[in-house]
Amino acid sequence: MQSLTRFSRRLVVPALLSLASCNFLDVGPPPTQVVDTNVYAADASATAAVLGIYIGLTSRGTNIPGIANDAALSTFLGLAADELLYASTTFDEYRLNQVNPAGNGPSLLWSQAYTNIYQCNTAVAGLTGSTTLTASLRTQLLGEAKFLRAFNYFYLTNIFGDVPLVLNPDYTVSGALPRAPKADVYAQVVLDLLDAQKLLPAAYPVANERTRANQAAATALLARVYLYQQNWAAAETQATAVLAQTGIYTLPALNLAFLASSLEAIWQVRRAGTISTNTYEAGYFVPASLTVAPTATYQLTNTLYNAFGTPDNRRTTWASSYTVAGTTYRYPLKYQQRVATPNAGATTEYSVALRLAEQYLIRAEARIRQGNIASGIADLNAVRARAGATALATTLGSADALLAVENERRLELFTEYGHRWFDLIRTGRVAAVLSPYKGTTWDANDNVWPIPATQLLANPVLTQNLGY
Known part of the structure; x- marks a missing residue:
């Protein structure tokens, strides 16, 4: 270097x-x-x-x-x-x-x-x-x-x-x-x-592609930055501006969230190479074989895997497991198309750098920290509803509501661009x-x-x- x-x-x-x-x-x-x-x-x-x-x-x-x-x-x-x-x-x-x-x-x-x-x-x-x-x-x-x-x-x-x-x-x-x-x-x-x-501009530069920034991408990242700066009111305002664009962004089914065509994606990073490439994430998270013990891949920790409640479809849709010689290995499955090098097939997945669920979570935390707990919990429940998880009570106290935010960010944003690490430090x-x-x-x-x-x-x- x-x-x-x-x-x-x-x-x-x-x-x-x-x-x-x-x-x-x-x-x-x-x-x-x-x-x-x-x-x-x-x-x-x-x-x-x-x-x-x-x-x-x-x-x-x-x-x-x-x-x-x-x-x-x-x-x-x-x-x-x-x-x-x-x-x-x-x-x-x-x-x-x-x-x-x-x-x-x-x-x-x-x-x-x-x-x-x-x-x-x-x-x-x-x-x-x-x-x-x-x-x-x-x-x-x-x-x-x-x-x-x-x-x-x-x-x-x-x-x-x-x-x-x-x-x-x-x-x-x-x-x-x-x-x-x-x-x-x-x-x-x-x-x-x-x-x-x-x-x-509000529109993406290329039709049907979200791999270049538009106004919403700048707004979404700004909402995150304001949250990290503890500028709660500004974070809420910016997140709301993105969430209001319901004709462009929505929370699709879990198995559609990380596709190249995802309607949740605000900004995606397309892997360099030919246009027909998938993600690096899948290459390192999805095992090359389900019949041999892993040697060069990452596994989910038991503490994360066990943190999902019941019901919660994120554990069954965005994670998977296999057993070799009596040992069970769990791995992330947000991206499913495992590729180690650019391939010649159709691109189905892009790495999602900014997505709508994060904006709900940003606004939830910002609202709770301003004392608007019921509205903050409602935002958490919007994310949980997509996952099939039980709704949280809007009567939670401030401390419990903030722990609920921490937990929801952990379960929703795991293995995405270091969110968990940054969250633990900033809070x-x-x-x-x-x-x-x-x-x-x-x-x-x-x-x-x-x-x-x-x-x-x-x-x-x-x-x-x-x-x-």
């Missing part, structure tokens, strides 16, 4: 060349400027450049949401919480919350996030300065670039805490930046999402929940991952998180 300075310099060319490899753009000779104004002079090339940011989410192997073609946010953060076990000791550093600063995980997540952010910054600068693009397209692409920058920074700051806030494509500036306070990073995320809301519940589960006294320093060791060597103004 390279320093900010070194990898920014290194990516001026490859960030664009990666587009050419995916038949989006032939960029010709290496650019001599940080921002190649030629790219943002024509509609086709500007569109290709922004599409390249989406490709960067899954194509390079060291990415958010994946590491080495692995859905890292779902897997490693699932191990760090109480959702997953791995078939071997390979990833014990995450399960035991002893993440190595010199390990691949932190380095690759950090590097890829800043790769994506570099491309976003380049796009924002190029689009802002362009005077030759079709006006409506320029506005849309700028909104997408700002949404994607916010998305990457949201995960960076929730994984690492304070991180450099790079907003300029000039690597001579970005390479020596110190860590910015998490509050400042969040403030920028909010600004980007507010801008994206204004810039993005201050991580020690109470994970200490008994892991059998150790929780170390508050474990709440964030270490800054990659190579970054500290390359940039002397960076500091390490406590405890590493």
Whole structure:
């Protein structure tokens, strides 16, 4: 992994060349400027450049949401919480919350996030300065670039805490930046999402596809950010704005929620490669064989599996199990089409990054924390009804209602982009929940991952998180 300075310099060319490899753009000779104004002079090339940011989410192997073609946010953060076990000791550093600063995980997540952010910054600068693009397209692409920058920074700051806030494509500036306070990073995320809301159209750029951001995607992510900031009223307002769009978004049957055609999806991440590909998640969660013990897949923990009540169809639809030599292995089954490499068949599943059920859960928590318990429980019950679970009483007290939110988020959002891990940390519940589960006294320093060791060597103004 390279320093900010070194990898920014290194990516001026490859960030664009990666587009050419995916038949989006032939960029010709290496650019001599940080921002190649030629790219943002024509509609086709500007569109290709922004599409390249989406490709960067899954194509390079060291990415958010994946590491080495692995859905890292779902897997490693699932191990760090109480959702997953791995078939071997390979990833014990995450399960035991002893993440190595010199390990691949932190380095690759950090590097890829800043790769994506570099491309976003380049796009924002190029689009802002362009005077030759079709006006409506320029506005849309700028909104997408700002949404994607916010998305990457949201995960960076929730994984690492304070991180450099790079907003300029000039690597001579970005390479020596110190860590910015998490509050400042969040403030920028909010600004980007507010801008994206204004810039993005309500309709998706491609008909029958939800793999590029629209206004609702920006609103949904903004609702989440406000929840994390404990801005309860704003979180409720933004979630309500999405939930009100009943003609576009709905809660379908459980077995339809994670399909490429899902009416619940607000924003999906399509796996890079040919158009006929499915998800990385299924490749790592669904066993290759049900007759041999797993060696390279993840299993659900018994604590999660047993947390589902009766009735609750999520346990039977979104999870499954098999037994080998008397040992039962349980695994996530939200995604069912197991593929290790892009295939030639029809695409049936995309990775769902934002979906409607989360908006119900955001609004439920926001309402309860504002004292509107009955309405909050009603939102929880909307999610539970889809699962066939018994309705919760609207007369719950505040403490019990908040525990109900925590439980519902656990059961609804398991193995999706690290929700459980982030929830336990942001609510201050991580020690109470994970200490008994892991059998150790929780170390508050474990709440964030270490800054990659190579970054500290390359940039002397960076500091390490406590405890590493």
